[in-house]
Amino acid sequence: MIRIRILGAGGAVPTPTHTPAAYWVTVDGISLLMDPGPGALVRLVRSGDAPGGVDEIHTVLFSHLHPDHTGDLVALLFALHSPLPECEAPLRLFGPPGLSSLLGRLGDLYGSWLVPRKRALEVTEVRPGDRVPLNIRAAGDHGPAHAEAFAVDHPQDRLSEVQLGWRFVDGAGQVAVYSGDTGDCPTLRHAAAGCDLLVIECSTTDDWDVPGHLNPAQVGAVCAAARPRRVVLTHQYPNAAALDLPPLVGRHFTGPVEQARDGDVYLLSAPPRKEPA
Numbered sequence: 083m084i085r086i087r088i089l090g091a092g093g094a095v096p097t098p099t100h101t102p103a104a105y106w107v108t109v110d111g112i113s114l115l116m117d118p119g120p121g122a123l124v125r126l127v128r129s130g131d132a133p134g135g136v137d138e139i140h141t142v143l144f145s146h147l148h149p150d151h152t153g154d155l156v157a158l159l160f161a162l163h164s165p166l167p168e169c170e171a172p173l174r175l176f177g178p179p180g181l182s183s184l185l186g187r188l189g190d191l192y193g194s195w196l197v198p199r200k201r202a203l204e205v206t207e208v209r210p211g212d213r214v215p216l217n218i219r220a221a222g223d224h225g226p227a228h229a230e231a232f233a234v235d236h237p238q239d240r241l242s243e244v245q246l247g248w249r250f251v252d253g254a255g256q257v258a259v260y261s262g263d264t265g266d267c268p269t270l271r272h273a274a275a276g277c278d279l280l281v282i283e284c285s286t287t288d289d290w291d292v293p294g295h296l297n298p299a300q301v302g303a304v305c306a307a308a309r310p311r312r313v314v315l316t317h318q319y320p321n322a323a324a325l326d327l328p329p330l331v332g333r334h335f336t337g338p339v340e341q342a343r344d345g346d347v348y349l350l351s352a353p354p355r356k357e358p359a
């Protein structure tokens with residue numbers, strides 16, 4: 083089973099229905115926070131998915147280090163510096179090269195304020211092709227559920243030269259892919275090929291061609307090549323969010339396309355297995 087709660091379906095410029103990037107992803111019962119943009123913690127606790135609040139966050143994945151995908155990292159670490167949270171399990175952070183440097187610089191600025199009081203911080207810099215096992219509670223054998231990073235095309239000139247998308251695989255072999263922020267690129271098409279669910283950025287409108295981002299026509303081209311079974315559009319800036327995007331993508335791709343808003347939930351339930359005759 084893979085479940086994705088879209089906590090933030092927007093980019094850096096928030097609207098009432100599309101706030102900056104944030105996702106609560108659950109794979110075979112194991113949940114993680116992906117891309118904690120500004121306001122992610124508030125939207126998570128208000129969603130009802132994490133009634134225990136920050137104590138329920140054990141793993142955080144980052145696609146890249148732009149502020150609209152990392153803004154609440156400071157808020158999370160400061161919350162964990164409070165004596166009130168009770169969880170003592172390590173907090174695992176996975177992101178592109180540069181994540182440790184970002185944390186180091188934030189530490190220079192905030193000092194002990196960002197040191198969790200009861201939890202160890204485990205920081206892992208990830209390269210394309212690296213796998214993150216999700217079931218950390220299982221000693222030794224982590225089980226089949228995992229997240230795998232792939233490279234995307236989102237040029238930026240600070241902190242990291244590597245930007246990632248994430249591919250989630252559950253124990254039934256179902257695959258959900260998150261594009262992160264990216265332009266059309268072969269690695270995105272390869273990662274999304276035949277996947278069950280593609281959560282893909284659609285930052286802007288067809289009259290804009292912004293390097294490192296996608297508009298509806300470009301999303302349609304990616305999907306026509308990759309043939310995902312279901313498509314969800316996210317990371318919509320206000321001009322894109324104001325439009326009915328699925329018909330625009332549908333000019334280029336005939337599969338099902340949905341336009342995310344904050345709070346939406348997308349679920350992949352494993353089909354029942356056939357008993358042998």
Ligand SMILES: [Zn+2]
Nearest residue numbers: 093094150263
């Ligand atoms: Zn972004």
